[in-house]
Amino acid sequence: MEILTIRAPWYLAGPAIGLLIVLLLWLTNKPLGAMGGYIELDDWVTRRRGDVGWRTIFMVGVIGGGFLSALAAGSRPTLGYGSFDQLFGATVAVRALILVGAGALMGVGGRLAGGCTSGHGLCGTSFGSPASVLCTATFMGTAIGCTFAITWILGLPQ
Amino acid sequence: MTLKMIGLTCGIAFGFLLGWARLTDYDVIRDMLLLRHADVFLLMMSAMLTAAIGVRLLRALNVRSVLDHAPIAWTTQSPRRQHVIGGVVFGIGWSLAGTCPGPVAAQLGRGQIAAVFTIIGLLSGILIHDVLRSRGAITSRRAAGEPVAVAGL
Numbered sequence: 001m002e003i004l005t006i007r008a009p010w011y012l013a014g015p016a017i018g019l020l021i022v023l024l025l026w027l028t029n030k031p032l033g034a035m036g037g038y039i040e041l042d043d044w045v046t047r048r049r050g051d052v053g054w055r056t057i058f059m060v061g062v063i064g065g066g067f068l069s070a071l072a073a074g075s076r077p078t079l080g081y082g083s084f085d086q087l088f089g090a091t092v093a094v095r096a097l098i099l100v101g102a103g104a105l106m107g108v109g110g111r112l113a114g115g116c117t118s119g120h121g122l123c124g125t126s127f128g129s130p131a132s133v134l135c136t137a138t139f140m141g142t143a144i145g146c147t148f149a150i151t152w153i154l155g156l157p158q
Numbered sequence: 159m160t161l162k163m164i165g166l167t168c169g170i171a172f173g174f175l176l177g178w179a180r181l182t183d184y185d186v187i188r189d190m191l192l193l194r195h196a197d198v199f200l201l202m203m204s205a206m207l208t209a210a211i212g213v214r215l216l217r218a219l220n221v222r223s224v225l226d227h228a229p230i231a232w233t234t235q236s237p238r239r240q241h242v243i244g245g246v247v248f249g250i251g252w253s254l255a256g257t258c259p260g261p262v263a264a265q266l267g268r269g270q271i272a273a274v275f276t277i278i279g280l281l282s283g284i285l286i287h288d289v290l291r292s293r294g295a296i297t298s299r300r301a302a303g304e305p306v307a308v309a310g311l
Contacts, residue, residue: 007179010179018204021212027225031232034263065264069176101251106259113240139248
């Protein structure tokens, strides 16, 4: 099982995620997505729904799956966040604020668009939904442009 | 099997795959967005292609879903302005955080403390959207799953 300790190549992980979309549709007739889990959690906390939604349970599963992947790779909990730490400011507080702000943008944007990289980007596009194709092209283009812009503004080598 | 049990199981599989492919690493996403490496694009495209073929096979074979015994079906949406505006706002957030709503949960499971802040932001952003909409500042349709058009390619 040495393959589980190293990074999965795209040609294994990609088709596996595709099969997972097929499996979920076959079992439940529902599309795969991540945003719904957060929306249902918010609705539950603010008493707009009476119980925990299945999409929130799905996201709890994603946390568990992440944990298992770290266990398989033998990686440990960390305060570091790769080159983000060097890119964005000296203090932990500044970095935390940027992440909260970035998360809020994804929350507003994903809610407005009705989906995220998983829901629109992977699932909706494979279903052939025109809105998903447009939305995916938009956030992909924006994210690429924004990342180049950040790198340029911060004066870092490309 | 209940919907929640299936959700939990599929969630675990999804989280494991995201972590295993290291889509939880800031630099993997950054290198993708700087067009340095093609592997994440290839991963996404192969996932899309596999799912696109798989779900159409299910439908062509008249398979019924396990849970509700209904014929396999899905809805598609017509493009609207909110998909573009939402996509731009989402894209900026994705670029800054180097992660998105799926992988950030797997980050949390992997013990990456940074994920806590991104998730707090995500949950707040959804609430901000809902407050703005209830005050009439945003006039989008309510939720992801609500079909605008029912079709299917």
